[in-house]
Amino acid sequence: MSYISGLLFFDNLKVNYDNRTVLNELCLEISSNTIHGLVGLNGSGKTTLLNLFANLSKPDEGQISIPNDKIVGYLPQELVKAGNDSVYNEVLKAFEELNRMEQEIEELNQKLANLSIEEHHKHEQILHDLQHPAPRQSRVQDLILSQHEQRCL
Numbered sequence: 001m002s003y004i005s006g007l008l009f010f011d012n013l014k015v016n017y018d019n020r021t022v023l024n025e026l027c028l029e030i031s032s033n034t035i036h037g038l039v040g041l042n043g044s045g046k047t048t049l050l051n052l053f054a055n056l057s058k059p060d061e062g063q064i065s066i067p068n069d070k071i072v073g074y075l076p077q078e079l080v081k082a083g084n085d086s087v088y089n090e091v092l093k094a095f096e097e098l099n100r101m102e103q104e105i106e107e108l109n110q111k112l113a114n115l116s117i118e119e120h121h122k123h124e125q126i127l128h129d130l131q132h133p134a135p136r137q138s139r140v141q142d143l144i145l146s147q148h149e150q151r152c153l
Contacts, residue, residue, distance in 0.1 A: 007030050007031060007032045007066070007067070007070055008028075008029070008030040008053060008064070008065070008066055008070075008072075009028070009029050009030075009063075009064070009065040009066075010026050010027060010028040010029075010052070010062065010063075010064055011027055011062055011063045011064075011065065012025055012026070012027060012061065012062040012063070013025070013026040013027075013052065013059040013061065013062035013063075013064070014026070014059060014060050014061035014062055015045070015048055015052070015057075015059050015060055016060050017048075022043075022044075022045040022048050023045050023048060023049065023052075023059070025062075026049075026062070032070075038050070050074060052064060053072060053074065054072055054073075054074030055072065056074070
């Protein structure tokens, strides 16, 4: 068998499952730079053919040839389950942290919406001070004066 421009060659393949022949005398060449569709009834051997293509199973008879410079990639049609959840719930788990953060933002927004005017001004001042810190020496002086003023009261 010679490799002209082919990516994959199936030569006289035969595959049996449970005393049933799924593929019989299959000869197939898939050329490079082409697109193919695989259509058939349930149980007609589509997944079996893909598993052979991806080297996930071996034929009972025949030969599969793939040039050494070619790589076959395959994404199985069945999802691997990591737990007892549905596929939908497994997908949602990917967004748990984002959902938790959104919930926290909503709770903080509710708290901000319920602040009194005095609390609101106090928080604005804290934000301002954090964004525009005073020189260290003046903050220490303010703290000392503040403590002195409290003692005098």
